[in-house]
Amino acid sequence: MNMKSKAAGLIRKYKHGWVFAYILIYMPWFMYLEKHVTVNYHVIHSAIDDKIPFIEYFIVPYLLWFVFIAAVFLYFFFTDVEGFYKLSKLMFTGMTIFLVISTLMPNGLNLRPIYFERDNIFVDMVRTLYRADTPTNVLPSLHVFNSLGACIAIYHSEALRKHKVICAGAYILAGLIILATMFLKQHSVIDVMAAFLMAYTLYQFVYETSRKKVPKMSRQTALGHK
Template sequence: MNMKSKAAAFIKKYKHAWVFMYILIYMPWFMYLEKHVTSNYHVIHSVIDDKIPFIEYFIVPYLLWFVFIAAVFLYFFFTDVEGFYKMAKLMFTGMTIFLIISTLMPNGLHLRPMFFARDNVFVDMVRMLYRADTPTNVMPSLHVFNSIGACIAIYNSKALRRHKIISWSAYILAGLIILATMFLKQHSVIDVMAAFLMAYTLYQFVYVTHGKKVPKLSRQTAFWLK
């Protein structure tokens, strides 16, 4: 097989990569919001937020979110096309809803500490995070939503459910990431709850509804084959 044939076969096998073009919609929209939502935004706050301490060590799972989401996406991309489409549909729909909410109701936080009680490498990492990421466009939390979305995809994968260590490691990491959003004062409890609500709602449409349609279609097919 020559290079041209190999390239054609590769493109045909991974033609579902077109889904990643969503980044061309998401990133410009998100960067616009980050640049323009700097004042006159709705402040998200709960009394529970004031009782949650700042713990800089949670910067580790918070940053591992990027690796976690990328790894889960790539796993499904290369091994389970149907699972990849479902995961992308869930996550990208939620991310679009997030952009719409941030556009129609600009929001932000006033939770970040003005001073740090300790001085260590983890605090330095948090400082870098604060400089790179504005405390605006926070509801619902995409760190939380996408972590839940990855767990939903893993839970609904027959192949991954057989590997308990991998599955439960992913669930634990996702849990730590969700906690990190609050302990680092990156998100309010309200942002977290909104992310859970959005994930649960979209799960019904992407996974539950689809699961009900498949058996029904199978019964209809069996009937006509008789």
């Protein structure tokens, strides 16, 4: 088999990679918002936010979010096409809703500490995060929403459910990531609740709807053989 045939075979095998083209829509839109939503935005705040302490050590799971989401996407991309499509549908729909909300209702936070009580490598990492990431466009939290989306996909994977340690590790990491968004003052409790609500709502359309169709189709097939 020559290189041309191998390349054609890989393209056919991984043709579902077209889904990643969504990044060409998301990134320019998001960068535009980050650049232009700097003043006159709706401040998201809850009284509970003021009771949550700043804990710099949560920077570790917060940054692991990038590895976590990438790993889940790649796993489904290479092993489970149907699961990959469902994961992408859930994630990218939620991310688009996030962009629409941020466009129609510019929002941001005033939760970040003015000064830090401690000085260590974790605080330095938080300072770097604050410089790179503006405190705007926060509702709902994509860190939370995408973590929930990854957990939903893992839960619905028959192959992954056999590996309880992997599943438990993923769920624990997702929980730490969600907590990190609040303990690092990157998100309000309101952002987190909004992410849970959006994940639950989209879950009904992406996963529950298809699950309910399976028994119905099975009954129709059984009747057809009678």
